[in-house]
Amino acid sequence: MDEEWFDRYVHRFELARLPKAESKREELRQHVGRDGLRLLKVSQQPQAPQAVRELPQIQLLQQVWQQHYEEVDGQIRWRDGPAVANAQRVVSPYDPDARSSRKRETEWFGYKSHVTETCDEDPNALHLIVLVETTPATTADEEVLAPLLAKERQQGLAPEEMYVDMGYTSAEQLVEQACLGTRIIGPVAGTTTWQQRQQNGFAPQDFQLDWQEQVAICPQGQRSQRWRQGQDKRGKPITVIQFAKTGCAACPVRAFCTHSQDGRTLTLGREPSQLALEQRRKEQVTPAFQQKYARRAGIEATISQAVRTSGLRQARVRGQDKVHVQHVQIAAAINLMRIDTWLLAQQKELPARRPRPRSPFARLQEREAG
Numbered sequence: 001m002d003e004e005w006f007d008r009y010v011h012r013f014e015l016a017r018l019p020k021a022e023s024k025r026e027e028l029r030q031h032v033g034r035d036g037l038r039l040l041k042v043s044q045q046p047q048a049p050q051a052v053r054e055l056p057q058i059q060l061l062q063q064v065w066q067q068h069y070e071e072v073d074g075q076i077r078w079r080d081g082p083a084v085a086n087a088q089r090v091v092s093p094y095d096p097d098a099r100s101s102r103k104r105e106t107e108w109f110g111y112k113s114h115v116t117e118t119c120d121e122d123p124n125a126l127h128l129i130v131l132v133e134t135t136p137a138t139t140a141d142e143e144v145l146a147p148l149l150a151k152e153r154q155q156g157l158a159p160e161e162m163y164v165d166m167g168y169t170s171a172e173q174l175v176e177q178a179c180l181g182t183r184i185i186g187p188v189a190g191t192t193t194w195q196q197r198q199q200n201g202f203a204p205q206d207f208q209l210d211w212q213e214q215v216a217i218c219p220q221g222q223r224s225q226r227w228r229q230g231q232d233k234r235g236k237p238i239t240v241i242q243f244a245k246t247g248c249a250a251c252p253v254r255a256f257c258t259h260s261q262d263g264r265t266l267t268l269g270r271e272p273s274q275l276a277l278e279q280r281r282k283e284q285v286t287p288a289f290q291q292k293y294a295r296r297a298g299i300e301a302t303i304s305q306a307v308r309t310s311g312l313r314q315a316r317v318r319g320q321d322k323v324h325v326q327h328v329q330i331a332a333a334i335n336l337m338r339i340d341t342w343l344l345a346q347q348k349e350l351p352a353r354r355p356r357p358r359s360p361f362a363r364l365q366e367r368e369a370g
Helices: 004-008 022-043 056-068 142-154 171-179 194-198 245-249 271-283 287-310 320-347 360-369
Strands: 069-072 075-078 099-103 106-117 129-136 161-163 183-185 208-210 215-217 226-231 237-242 265-269
Touching: 004 022, 022 056, 022 069, 022 075, 056 069, 106 142, 106 287, 106 320, 129 142, 129 320, 142 171, 161 287, 171 183, 171 271, 183 287, 237 271, 265 271, 287 320
Parallel strands: 161 183
Antiparallel strands: 069 075, 099 106, 106 129, 208 215, 226 237, 237 265
16 A cells, blocks of 8 residues: 555544645545545455455445546546435445435434324323334435335224324325325425416416316316326326417416416326325315314424433434334333323323413413403
């Protein structure tokens, strides 16, 4: 090895300060790329010990090097971006299973924990965590709902109603889980078209749809020209409805409907999913739905308890399987504390959960109303 390696890698690399000048940072990237490639080539030579060639560290180095570097005509180049999707990108040499994710202003490396608990209306009922699922940080919440409910059904714990936040709901799951006996209670995302955002255009719900005849009629009475089934970029089934270019070009309110020169296009889900989606969007703005959905606040309190008392957001081990064991241990500890509190309340003939005190604002409002 080069003598420079002793100076360059004598300390853990993440503890070193990166050069401020871009030219120096580029020079450092080139050094690391060449060193990594040289080490990989030497380790794969016939005279290299078999144990060296099979080292997990060598395989990990090769994976990370290929994600960030490429060799073109004998020259080492730093890629503009990782060569793989975020779900496959290694972000830590100490835990190759960990992934990087971001939710609004929060960014983290590691995993996600999905928690399910009972939420009976009886104020004296004992609420317990019944299932914990651990996934990579990049796994979308909606991808977890179906496997999670499948596990609950295997254990005979599937509920008639399941309260989830918007991240877990999708039109397909509303239909699929209802057919399996579980009604998903949770809001869905609104339409993201510019017509809906500006509140002065024609959104998809303003069109009349005849699913049997496969015909759509716009607010001005124009009938669709084409109706076809397809898939979006993620492979989900969709329905694409196209209106004639000539009809849209002559429409007096075209500016409120489409900016496309090819006419208006509607991209919807398949019939059952689209109908369920539209029905939920109407329901979720009603006071009755919001009052019913308020029951889900309990799981937010459970997550807060796990974070504050048990350090849920700090992995103490490496690897998804071991982190999952940690999450299960935290859930078991919370259950034991709740059982202890519930038994003491039963002995003293007290309610299992103390009534939530009214806020100062609520008391003020009550006083002013009286």
